[in-house]
Amino acid sequence: MTHELPPLPYEKDALEPHISANTLSFHHGKHHQAYVTNLNNLLKTHPLADASLEEVILQAAGKADMVGIFNNAAQIWNHTFYWHCMKPNGGGMPSDSFRAKLEAAFDSFEKFCEEFKQAAVTQFGSGWAWLVADKDGKLKILKTGNADLPMAHGCVALLTCDVWEHAYYLDYQNRRPDYVDTFLKHLINWDFVESQLA
Numbered sequence: 001m002t003h004e005l006p007p008l009p010y011e012k013d014a015l016e017p018h019i020s021a022n023t024l025s026f027h028h029g030k031h032h033q034a035y036v037t038n039l040n041n042l043l044k045t046h047p048l049a050d051a052s053l054e055e056v057i058l059q060a061a062g063k064a065d066m067v068g069i070f071n072n073a074a075q076i077w078n079h080t081f082y083w084h085c086m087k088p089n090g091g092g093m094p095s096d097s098f099r100a101k102l103e104a105a106f107d108s109f110e111k112f113c114e115e116f117k118q119a120a121v122t123q124f125g126s127g128w129a130w131l132v133a134d135k136d137g138k139l140k141i142l143k144t145g146n147a148d149l150p151m152a153h154g155c156v157a158l159l160t161c162d163v164w165e166h167a168y169y170l171d172y173q174n175r176r177p178d179y180v181d182t183f184l185k186h187l188i189n190w191d192f193v194e195s196q197l198a
């Protein structure tokens with residue numbers, strides 16, 4: 001099977017002024033596309049050529065001879081998930097029921113935002129900040145380096161923020177904390193996040 005670049009769930013300029021059409025054009029059209037092209041090339045004659053993206057990720061995770069396959073497959077999954085974690089006029093508050101779950105896990109919605117921002121800002125170099133449900137259903141914040149992702153650690157991803165520089169440098173330069181603040185206040189698609197818990 002051939003892996004394909006999924007379309008963005010909104011127009012390229014839909015997240016302006018927070019994330020520019022220029023950023024989405026490069027991030028989706030060049031970076032995300034490159035992971036798809038690379039994975040298809042790596043899998044051409046591989047036993048996992050007909051496996052689903054999730055199978056490829058889980059089979060390749062932690063295997064020294066499959067690092068390239070893991071990195072490209074995981075980055076395809078991570079980016080598709082990230083696009084859906086945002087929407088125009090997003091941010092604000094989740095539903096009362098999901099907010100109650102965040103309050104149970106992090107004491108308050110504000111504390112959740114602080115901890116998520118802290119993870120995103122302190123991820124050294126390239127990576128991702130996540131809200132996940134662990135195998136017992138407990139909500140947790142994770143940060144992962146490069147392409148690493150929750151499913152490789154037995155967790156279900158609920159929300160992610162891409163903190164690779166390519167996600168924010170054209171709009172925010174080195175100001176990762178401002179990008180993360182904007183992500184939390186104006187971009188999160190809480191309906192999508194909540195739907196991942198079902």
Ligand code: FE
Nearest residue numbers: 162164166167
């Ligand atoms: Fe990215």
